[in-house]
Amino acid sequence: MKFLCYIRITMTEEIEKLQQYVDGSKKIVFFGGAGVSTESGIPDFRSVDGLYHQKWNWPPEEILSSSFFYNNTKEFYRFYRAKMLLKGAKPNAAHLKLAEMEKAGKLTAVITQNIDGLHQAAGSKKVYELHGSTLRNYCTQCHKFFDVDYVINNKDENGIPRCDNCHSVIKPDVVLYEESLNEETIDSSVKALQEADMLIIGGTSLTVYPAAGLVNYFRGNKLVLINRDPTPSDGMATLVIHQKIGEVLSQIHV
Ligand code: CNA
DSSP states (O other): OHHHHHHHHHSOHHHHHHHHHHHTOSSEEEEEOGGGTGGGTOOOSSSTTSGGGSOOSSOHHHHTBHHHHHHOHHHHHHHIIIIIOOTTOOOOHHHHHHHHHHHTTOEEEEEEOOOSOHHHHHTOOOEEETTEEEEEEEETTTOOEEEHHHHHHOOOTTSOOBOTTTOOBEEEEEOOBTSOOOHHHHHHHHHHHHHOSEEEEESOOSOSTTGGGGGGGOOSSOEEEEOSSOOTTGGGOSEEEOSOHHHHHTTOOO
């Protein structure tokens, strides 16, 4: 009895509504972005303390473009090592709750724009990585694969990781600006969204296309948007929660 009273006082109406949605759904899909990992200490792009507000000689979207990678590999890796290769980051309450939802048979897929591998580290199995992963890397010449530890521990005098087979430049298996998304990943994401009975969008400004456009494939009527700041898509959601996603999801019971 005491326990029930406690929940009633601390749960906001938004969280109660989210809980009702989760209770009544069997095929939840989560679509997320960089905001899912800020509570793990990884900066996003567009928040006030995000990468777009830090001073670099080029804007992040230019450094993280394909042409910049090939023309200015040294500078790419200076940025990439400092800002994208954050080893030691651990899954937070949001990653863990989503993995728990999948294990409980409620969530069918996580579709993420993130490249940090934290959903899998939390235990999620069905993860569609729209923009690839920093954990996978390959030689631009002979295509040999390398893990993230190799990239962290091996660099030439310019900070560039090189293949131990042919000495060519290693590239992270991430989708850089100017590059196309993997078709199989898109198809699987679209299918999951079309079959979903609930969609939770979280921690994304929904401004990076074509990834952000995928949420339009959702046909259900329970669309929850959990984002610290307003997004252009707030109007299409049936429930909008402007709070930290880890704090919100940790209050949900599966
Ligand atoms: P973004 O444009 O930086 O937007 C992030 C959004 O998350 C913002 O609207 C914030 O308000 C919101 N946000 C930040 N922290 C929280 C929080 N704790 N709870 C809820 N909301 C929060 O990032 P997007 O993902 O929309 O943009 C897509 C880019 C960012 C993709 O290409 C990613 O690869 C890229 N990115 C990924 C990572 C990562 O893998 N962790 C980090 C930085 C950038």
